[in-house]
Amino acid sequence: MKFIVAIIKPSKLDDVREALTGLGITGMTVSEVKGFGRQGGHTEIYRGAEYEIHFVPKLKLEVAVPDNVAEQVVGAIRDHANTGKIGDGKIFVFDLAQAIRIRTGETDAEAI
Amino acid sequence: MKFIVAIIKPSKLDDVREALTGLGITGMTVSEVKGFGRQGGHTEIYRGAEYEIHFVPKLKLEVAVPDNVAEQVVGAIRDHANTGKIGDGKIFVFDLAQAIRIRTGETDAEAI
Amino acid sequence: MKFIVAIIKPSKLDDVREALTGLGITGMTVSEVKGFGRQGGHTEIYRGAEYEIHFVPKLKLEVAVPDNVAEQVVGAIRDHANTGKIGDGKIFVFDLAQAIRIRTGETDAEAI
Amino acid sequence: MALPMLRIVCGSALLSFVLLFAGDAAAQDAARLNSGDTAWIITATALVLFMTLPGLALFYAGLVRSRNVLSVLMHCVTIACLSSVLWLVFVYSLAFGDGGAANDWIGGFGKAFLAGAGTDALSGTIPENVFFMFQMTFAIITPALIVGAYPERVNFVAVMLFSSLWLILVYAPVAHWIWGGGWLAKMGVLDFAGGLVVHLTAGVSALVMVVMLGARKGFPREIMPPHNPGMVVTGACMLWVGWYGFNGGSALAASGAAGMAITVTHISAATASLTWMVIEWAKHGKPSLIGFVTGTIAGLATITPASGFVGPVGGLALGVAAGALCYFCVWLIKQRLQIDDSLDVFAVHGVGGLLGTVLTAFFASPRLGGLGFADGMNTMKQLGAQLTGAVAVAVWTVVVCYIIIKIVSVMTPLRVTPDDETEGLDITTHGERGYNL
Amino acid sequence: MALPMLRIVCGSALLSFVLLFAGDAAAQDAARLNSGDTAWIITATALVLFMTLPGLALFYAGLVRSRNVLSVLMHCVTIACLSSVLWLVFVYSLAFGDGGAANDWIGGFGKAFLAGAGTDALSGTIPENVFFMFQMTFAIITPALIVGAYPERVNFVAVMLFSSLWLILVYAPVAHWIWGGGWLAKMGVLDFAGGLVVHLTAGVSALVMVVMLGARKGFPREIMPPHNPGMVVTGACMLWVGWYGFNGGSALAASGAAGMAITVTHISAATASLTWMVIEWAKHGKPSLIGFVTGTIAGLATITPASGFVGPVGGLALGVAAGALCYFCVWLIKQRLQIDDSLDVFAVHGVGGLLGTVLTAFFASPRLGGLGFADGMNTMKQLGAQLTGAVAVAVWTVVVCYIIIKIVSVMTPLRVTPDDETEGLDITTHGERGYNL
Amino acid sequence: MALPMLRIVCGSALLSFVLLFAGDAAAQDAARLNSGDTAWIITATALVLFMTLPGLALFYAGLVRSRNVLSVLMHCVTIACLSSVLWLVFVYSLAFGDGGAANDWIGGFGKAFLAGAGTDALSGTIPENVFFMFQMTFAIITPALIVGAYPERVNFVAVMLFSSLWLILVYAPVAHWIWGGGWLAKMGVLDFAGGLVVHLTAGVSALVMVVMLGARKGFPREIMPPHNPGMVVTGACMLWVGWYGFNGGSALAASGAAGMAITVTHISAATASLTWMVIEWAKHGKPSLIGFVTGTIAGLATITPASGFVGPVGGLALGVAAGALCYFCVWLIKQRLQIDDSLDVFAVHGVGGLLGTVLTAFFASPRLGGLGFADGMNTMKQLGAQLTGAVAVAVWTVVVCYIIIKIVSVMTPLRVTPDDETEGLDITTHGERGYNL
Ligand SMILES: Nc1ncnc2c1ncn2[C@@H]1O[C@H](COP(=O)(O)OP(=O)(O)O)[C@@H](O)[C@H]1O
Numbered sequence A, B, C: 001m002k003f004i005v006a007i008i009k010p011s012k013l014d015d016v017r018e019a020l021t022g023l024g025i026t027g028m029t030v031s032e033v034k035g036f037g038r039q040g041g042h043t044e045i046y047r048g049a050e051y052e053i054h055f056v057p058k059l060k061l062e063v064a065v066p067d068n069v070a071e072q073v074v075g076a077i078r079d080h081a082n083t084g085k086i087g088d089g090k091i092f093v094f095d096l097a098q099a100i101r102i103r104t105g106e107t108d109a110e111a112i
Numbered sequence D, E, F: 001m002a003l004p005m006l007r008i009v010c011g012s013a014l015l016s017f018v019l020l021f022a023g024d025a026a027a028q029d030a031a032r033l034n035s036g037d038t039a040w041i042i043t044a045t046a047l048v049l050f051m052t053l054p055g056l057a058l059f060y061a062g063l064v065r066s067r068n069v070l071s072v073l074m075h076c077v078t079i080a081c082l083s084s085v086l087w088l089v090f091v092y093s094l095a096f097g098d099g100g101a102a103n104d105w106i107g108g109f110g111k112a113f114l115a116g117a118g119t120d121a122l123s124g125t126i127p128e129n130v131f132f133m134f135q136m137t138f139a140i141i142t143p144a145l146i147v148g149a150y151p152e153r154v155n156f157v158a159v160m161l162f163s164s165l166w167l168i169l170v171y172a173p174v175a176h177w178i179w180g181g182g183w184l185a186k187m188g189v190l191d192f193a194g195g196l197v198v199h200l201t202a203g204v205s206a207l208v209m210v211v212m213l214g215a216r217k218g219f220p221r222e223i224m225p226p227h228n229p230g231m232v233v234t235g236a237c238m239l240w241v242g243w244y245g246f247n248g249g250s251a252l253a254a255s256g257a258a259g260m261a262i263t264v265t266h267i268s269a270a271t272a273s274l275t276w277m278v279i280e281w282a283k284h285g286k287p288s289l290i291g292f293v294t295g296t297i298a299g300l301a302t303i304t305p306a307s308g309f310v311g312p313v314g315g316l317a318l319g320v321a322a323g324a325l326c327y328f329c330v331w332l333i334k335q336r337l338q339i340d341d342s343l344d345v346f347a348v349h350g351v352g353g354l355l356g357t358v359l360t361a362f363f364a365s366p367r368l369g370g371l372g373f374a375d376g377m378n379t380m381k382q383l384g385a386q387l388t389g390a391v392a393v394a395v396w397t398v399v400v401c402y403i404i405i406k407i408v409s410v411m412t413p414l415r416v417t418p419d420d421e422t423e424g425l426d427i428t429t430h431g432e433r434g435y436n437l
């Protein structure tokens, strides 16, 4: 199994989620993160001073998948999270040693 | 070493934490995430319209453990995060290449 | 490639980020987490009662790096996140199977 | 019955003015400062300012997504300041000054910069500067109400231009027609505290604005629940409390007329809230807080024109009607017609103001517990006047609004870019973020 | 001394009523509208409404967990609306109307729907509709105070049924006994602005409710610190400011009596806050903000019955006593007896109201800087009256509350399901979430 | 012109006092309670209390980082309570009591505990206890303004000691000099509602405090944008509304003078806000909300001393001057001189108060639309008086502040430890966290 972590733009979540659902992926986990990268941040103003804010709000998507669909999933994320602009994010793929569904105790492919 | 990631229901954190403490686990890290899965979300109402909210608030528990207790820890999480209802969550187990305690520089088994 | 996860004190983020930038690391991802560990939490007061709060606010830093700089990065984090006090946090190192830059589709070393 | 009637009707800004210049005995008697009346109207002025700052600002800001919360607050405070300055410079004069030959249509410039109104000048039993300030708070909140139509996508410069022109070209004339002794006042239109002048003008303008501006990106598919309902309720409560000044202050005296105005205002707010809750509960299985307080505002807007003329039973009835009709209109506009009047300005304020204006003709009747009509009027005649007023105000507002927005759109884009819209106006327009928790 | 005394005592709602119908010279003199008094009481009405909406609502909502914030706000606004409608329909009449032969116990239905109270009807020197509205705001806040007893687990339908029946069966009679010319009024019980009528009834009812409803899941083991202390303080400050209207308005005139009422009210709030802070600091090593403002509310509740009768020194003393005793009672009820009166309604309002009622007998004495007793009274006699009043009100409240809750529990469950409780009432009952930041 | 002039000047607290004891006909006439004036001043008292609680508290609390939000709120409420008690005990007496031979410099103890001020005692046309309360709210907000200088690092015990001593040693004498019939009052210094007494003292004290306390850790390198701009705006709006009571109430009557005071106050707030916005927009490319409302406060502080003396045009002009000068001074102090007056108390209040005091000499002139000078004064003479007053107040404040802080620093550390500063004062000093969402 693979565990795929994608850092994406918040506005792209809905597109990506729909694409993954289309591939038969039924579960995923999302969290809010702050990204530092080439994109740079933005400037905030406070009473006559400008502050450089380095971080950019991003979403982290985590999804565990069987080996055979991993490539497809990576491809789908790449295609649907893409805007062509700096800051689109990254996809990281890990080997997943084991997966368990808490409710049933099922493991691995059946668990995800 | 193993790195165990568990997605659980927020209300189960205290139980799980106590169970792990019982196994001699002294450290863990928790974050708030949103889960998409079989459980489905809920409906919110806003001025006469209903909105389907897809995500469900979950907690992500991360704990690094020596290989020999990994199975026990997985078992404890499975038992104590279980309510028998859809949405109880998943446990993912990774191989951990290295661990370092920042304060002392200790590594691996001594670090966790 | 390695994927380095560090749990650090929030006040140390700026130091660490600067140190990593010094090593030529151009990207990283940060999220807010709650840590349980030796450090213990703190006491909150509410109308004549004291509550033990177990968790401590921490930041989780995630950075993917080529194998050859991994050690340097770990060292830099260890040095710059260190205050010598309990609760300084941990560094976890994972093997990263694959990395993709969403914008360009570049992979692995070029992606990070 | 004539005398008490007169005293009640005096409550409306319009007639107290008419009386003031009529030179008859009653007016002469009135031409002494009454410190109690003055105390109440200064207080009412503070209450109505409080309705906008921060009441309405919070009410609206809580309803948008968190990335636009500051922009909505900014719209409200900016409009408040622009309107205040314009009001002093010449808009008060246009609305309440003497227009000479054109007085049926518009006031003159004689009172620009509050000229001639020293601290001793009176308006009825209160200092003219207090009357000026009280009316200014109405001129602040009315364009601010329209903010609810265009948040999350509008260009800030366009907001400023539109609101300023709107105050001059829509608000000033309509206020003059009805409260400044203009043609609708002479026709006997009853609008105690602004069903037409405030709520109908704002509601209709919202609709025109939205049609010309377009919907928010993703409307109606994307989920946009209010980011902070607690903020919405806080604002709604402040609006409710402030409305005592709005309607009660429109009596321009600390009197039983003011007392009755706040009574019916309060009762209408209560029944409209409960009505909305019951409908929503029946339809969706859950009574929501946002729905509840939307009902509150609907009830308050609806009673506004009627609040000096109806009795407690009228308050009850108008509240129920407001809750039901405004609920339906929110659904009609947003769900059915898919017009993105984002915070439902037309469905709540426009419809409420119109409803109250029409129902005044019925519930002012003593038979329905009302305080009675002016001499020579009855329900049918009054209804004619009310409808004439409503149509005239609506038509004027649509036409002038359209022209204003066309002019503004030549000077500056009406909308921000799609990218800025996605990122949110707080950062892109104002360089700030709403929450750094 | 008799005359000034009389004027002061007139301040209390009760006696001004008695005088009004007594037909003596003073009353006749009073039977003219005073615009200054009217201005102040309309303002006070707005201030007291502001105490509930949004003051109390925010105060309570900030104290619960974030998953229940909206439900608490909803309780407050719903109770406000229900109480307002009931007040108009017949509860005002029960409380302040003439009960004929039964007048010692309850008023009649003669003033239902504010019958006979046109805009000219007076109550003392103010329009009766203003008196009606002022008193209505008390009838709004009193059942809303009880909300603090049952949040995070109560069934919303039960809240509505309970609160409505409570207003009719507990509030109306007790208000009549003490302020409406009933038997406790005749006995000379002093309760200027509602130590018994408002705070004791609410506090005792909270206790009865909690005992019958049960504690929150996980109480007291699980951690439940307030989710938003800033919201709590905002609400507390609004309560403080609004209390000027509550106690100062109870003088029913813009006078030195009103001025003294706000003076002692303010001082008591200040000393109670500081007292609470000092105790907490000594016991826990840290002065908390939530503790501080809890002391504020304790000081305000405690001075309420006394505020028309004591002087500044009384204000100081009552504040200190309030801070200390209420602190102890919070600990006693929550920690020691483990009764989950979740937001400490009994320990703060019940105990405060009782304490102030008792201490009035002492600090009304001119020797302790007070404004003196009615003719024929002294500290001991007054103490007897005060205790009789307190016991009667407490017993009535316990018995009737018990019956009401039994009835309600037959009609609908008192609590939500454990699952809904875990998930939070905001989503499960109202379909909304408190924060979408 | 003498008579109307006199009436206007009466508005200032000072002269009404002088008149009161002068025993002339006008004073005798004034020596009857006016219920309308009383209604307004009680209301104004509530409004000014509302400025601090929760207005200023929220304004300041939103500007700091989220880990210190509660500590700022705590500072404000604690200072409010301490000041209230001290005011009653003897500070009111020092400020407004008769100082006998020393009366040029300080009042006496004759009015300690409000001695001799029964409910019948009058101050002008209002009860003395109402005057006492109105002035108390000024004594609450003034030390609370200084809170903005030292947040995020100050030791809470030091705040309490400093603020208490400050009220006694800085506020009381300065208030006496200018409003209590002291030497500056005799010299004819015009300070309607506290440009010197309130804003200059607070601003100068802030500067002294910061210089002695030191900057926040990381200043100015580390990013410290306000954690909750919505909270800041809410507070600013409450300050704005409350300022009607502050300036309008300082007329001590419900009159055209009060009406003019709120008129110019409002206009100045509006133009200062817009001015700040325009400057910021030009310089940084974006108009920020925090900047906008900072302009609002600058405009309000600046008009304060002038608000009883200038006309609408003065209001416009002072607002523009306030927006521009205070903007520049924020930059000067924070960016250029790198003095960590964290929330810009000196640049906004100190500079604003001074600016308004100076400009009063010009804009009080009828030629600039003002209400005129006292007999025998003209612009130049008045300017001399104003500058003398400003210098005297500033020097006294600097010297006494320095001594107070030295004394306090002997008794307790001024700052928390660096670790506590990093972790935030909410947890380390008060044992609470601002947000548990
Ligand atoms: N080496 C890295 N390790 C972890 N996260 C990274 C790394 N580099 C970039 N990121 C994440 O990816 C996001 C996008 O990266 P950025 O360099 O801004 O744009 P792009 O991926 O288009 O070149 C960053 O905001 C950060 O969250």
Ligand SMILES: Nc1ncnc2c1ncn2[C@@H]1O[C@H](COP(=O)(O)OP(=O)(O)O)[C@@H](O)[C@H]1O
Residues within 6 Å of the ligand: A026, A027, A028, A029, A030, A062, A063, A064, A065, A101, A102, A103, A112, B007, B034, B035, B036, B037, B038, B039, B040, B056, B058, B085, B086, B087, B088, B089, B090
């Ligand atoms: N393939 C997956 N990858 C990552 N997280 C997942 C995956 N499937 C489910 N999850 C997480 O587990 C949670 C529970 O899954 P769900 O399908 O709702 O219930 P259950 O595990 O009981 O079948 C989800 O909310 C999501 O956070």
Ligand SMILES: Nc1ncnc2c1ncn2[C@@H]1O[C@H](COP(=O)(O)OP(=O)(O)O)[C@@H](O)[C@H]1O
Residues within 6 Å of the ligand: B026, B027, B028, B029, B030, B062, B063, B064, B065, B101, B102, B103, B112, C007, C034, C035, C036, C037, C038, C039, C040, C056, C058, C085, C086, C087, C088, C089, C090
């Ligand atoms: N076994 C573990 N797995 C995951 N995270 C851990 C583990 N042990 C500690 N942590 C994280 O590291 C943080 C610091 O650990 P702690 O034991 O408090 O101090 P130290 O690392 O200095 O001994 C914790 O707050 C927690 O977030």
